[in-house]
Amino acid sequence: MANKIRVATTSLAGCFGCHMSFLDIDERMLQLAEAVEFDRSPITDIEHCTNCDIGLIEGGVCNSENVHVLREFRKNCKTLVAVGACAINGGLPAMRNFIPLEECLTEAYLDGIGVENPQIPSDPELPLLLDKVRPIHEIVKIDYFLPGCPPSADVFWKFLTDLLEGREPSLPYELVHYD
Amino acid sequence: MSKTFTLDGKPIPFEDGQTIMQAATAAGVYIPHLCHHPEFTPHGSCKLCNVNVNGRNCSACTFPATEGQDVLSETTEINQDRQKITQMLFVEGNHFCPSCEKSGNCQLQGVAYHLNMLDNHFPHFYAERKMDASHPDVMIDHNRCIFCTLCVRASQQADSKDVFAISGRGINKHLIVNSESGQLKDSDIDAGDRAAHICPTGAILIKRTGYTVPIGQRIYDHKQIDQVSLETEHESHG
Numbered sequence A: 001m002a003n004k005i006r007v008a009t010t011s012l013a014g015c016f017g018c019h020m021s022f023l024d025i026d027e028r029m030l031q032l033a034e035a036v037e038f039d040r041s042p043i044t045d046i047e048h049c050t051n052c053d054i055g056l057i058e059g060g061v062c063n064s065e066n067v068h069v070l071r072e073f074r075k076n077c078k079t080l081v082a083v084g085a086c087a088i089n090g091g092l093p094a095m096r097n098f099i100p101l102e103e104c105l106t107e108a109y110l111d112g113i114g115v116e117n118p119q120i121p122s123d124p125e126l127p128l129l130l131d132k133v134r135p136i137h138e139i140v141k142i143d144y145f146l147p148g149c150p151p152s153a154d155v156f157w158k159f160l161t162d163l164l165e166g167r168e169p170s171l172p173y174e175l176v177h178y179d
Numbered sequence B: 001m002s003k004t005f006t007l008d009g010k011p012i013p014f015e016d017g018q019t020i021m022q023a024a025t026a027a028g029v030y031i032p033h034l035c036h037h038p039e040f041t042p043h044g045s046c047k048l049c050n051v052n053v054n055g056r057n058c059s060a061c062t063f064p065a066t067e068g069q070d071v072l073s074e075t076t077e078i079n080q081d082r083q084k085i086t087q088m089l090f091v092e093g094n095h096f097c098p099s100c101e102k103s104g105n106c107q108l109q110g111v112a113y114h115l116n117m118l119d120n121h122f123p124h125f126y127a128e129r130k131m132d133a134s135h136p137d138v139m140i141d142h143n144r145c146i147f148c149t150l151c152v153r154a155s156q157q158a159d160s161k162d163v164f165a166i167s168g169r170g171i172n173k174h175l176i177v178n179s180e181s182g183q184l185k186d187s188d189i190d191a192g193d194r195a196a197h198i199c200p201t202g203a204i205l206i207k208r209t210g211y212t213v214p215i216g217q218r219i220y221d222h223k224q225i226d227q228v229s230l231e232t233e234h235e236s237h238g
């Protein structure tokens, strides 16, 4: 138990698709659980990272909270991994980068079809939106990248088993996809 | 006895007038490339075909083969340079492959896969680029244009038209359409033109054909671009 590898995961400006794909390793999860212990992650509901070996980040950064979470992960994880298209290049959420933020908010909360009680959310609890969605390597240093939308379960498996078995992780041709 | 040069230590025969790229392809050796196409005059702009000739970096698609040249291509250093060039192409445009009709059939992506490019390394420009969907059959998504000029050359050399050109310099460089309005619908383009089909990326697309082959069953999903290129692109000799 004592020497288990500690893994933290989070979804920033992502859709949880990468997490779902990770869970697609199916019964291999049992094998993984023998070597790995999850720290902060939607899988555990632990709220803050402690010292971890591996941090898996899904999604880019679209608001101030994303930036704080990303920095917390970088501070606490020896190896930080960008998982999926959105973490790597902003992905689908970054397609708003070409529309001024004010226009996005106006369309979504004031003028959009079917909007009731139109108002732009301004509760102080809500994290502030960034003017552009950014990939995570533009904010902190990233050690590895797992491309894909989402990366397949085999990508997670190959990467984690490489690391667990002390090999430099590498993805063969069949596992590299951007779509 | 035909003349030869060496490519990564292997003798490659060539005929006078051939470029390093032409001779290598004829000998069954792939050199990564994007702006090169065997049927059109070489342009030498993407620099992906960068090779080292007698200690000096050159573009294989434009550099003439000569007797006894010592050419290096598949070195770690050169492939790292090629990867950086490819990453620059990705951050300069807006390449969201999961939402691109060309994904899996795209040569830019194919080259990136071949080079085992896992990230874009550089900060993204998120440059504002437009689309031109004015034509009934052909569309342009400028977000994906890498300025290879293949459409320009194909329109002139294969279609005997002059539909496309590259305008502006540096970061302001962009593809323009030869028509009064600047729109594709008012140009001479026809869906059957070579220029409408030559684009290595998803910048020029034929409408209503984007998903006839499902994602996952496309050219580069299972076959590397080196193999595809050698099977499908044939150099004319001499």
Ligand code: SF4
Pocket (backbone or CB within 6 Å): A178, B094, B095, B096, B097, B100, B101, B102, B103, B104, B106, B107, B108, B109, B144, B201, B202, B203
């Ligand atoms: S043109 Fe190629 S690299 Fe660009 S988004 Fe489309 S598939 Fe991806």
Ligand code: SF4
Pocket (backbone or CB within 6 Å): B144, B145, B146, B147, B148, B149, B150, B151, B152, B175, B198, B199, B200, B201, B203, B204
């Ligand atoms: S539209 Fe396509 S073929 Fe034309 S310059 Fe751009 S990338 Fe090349």
Ligand code: FES
Pocket (backbone or CB within 6 Å): B032, B033, B034, B035, B036, B043, B044, B045, B046, B047, B048, B049, B050, B059, B060, B061, B062
């Ligand atoms: S292929 Fe030679 S410079 Fe583009």
